Amino acid sequence: MPQINPYLHYNGNAEEAFTFYQSVFGGEFAMVVRFKDMPKNPNHPIDTKEANKIMHIALPIGKNNVLMASDTPESMGKHNEMETRTKISISAESKEEADHLFNGLSQGGTVEFPIGDSPWGSYFGMFRDKYGIEWMVDYDPNYKGER
Numbered sequence: 747m748p749q750i751n752p753y754l755h756y757n758g759n760a761e762e763a764f765t766f767y768q769s770v771f772g773g774e775f776a777m778v779v780r781f782k783d784m785p786k787n788p789n790h791p792i793d794t795k796e797a798n799k800i801m802h803i804a805l806p807i808g809k810n811n812v813l814m815a816s817d818t819p820e821s822m823g824k825h826n827e828m829e830t831r832t833k834i835s836i837s838a839e840s841k842e843e844a845d846h847l848f849n850g851l852s853q854g855g856t857v858e859f860p861i862g863d864s865p866w867g868s869y870f871g872m873f874r875d876k877y878g879i880e881w882m883v884d885y886d887p888n889y890k891g892e893r
Contacts, residue, residue, distance in 0.1 A: 857871070
């Protein structure tokens with residue numbers, strides 16, 4: 747079965763964001779590559795002020811998921827952090843886990859839908875974190891599939 751792993755882009759604060767996500771999800775980074783670690787290419791020189799920024803970072807979450815990201819070099823423009831994006835949806839294994847993830851990840855962000863019992867029968871909440879990433883946390887006690 748294929749896996750779907752979100753890949754996020756940041757305006758120079760990917761490491762800060764992923765250190766925050768690691769504090770909530772736990773675990774260790776599977777990979778951290780900085781722009782300075784890339785082979786030198788005279789056609790695409792690395793600006794010295796961007797050398798320590800993240801070219802690729804990966805944080806395994808759970809048994810089969812990986813959250814990945816990079817910083818976008820300034821030469822490629824800035825991301826509008828308040829634009830409409832696709833949300834990252836987390837399926838928790840318990841109400842307690844849902845609360846932990848929602849409360850941890852939403853810290854410093856903007857809650858769009860407080861976590862609680864939803865009209866469709868699950869325990870659900872939605873927010874934009876302090877880095878502009880949109881999340882949905884859901885626990886469905888009736889869900890019988892694999893998480």
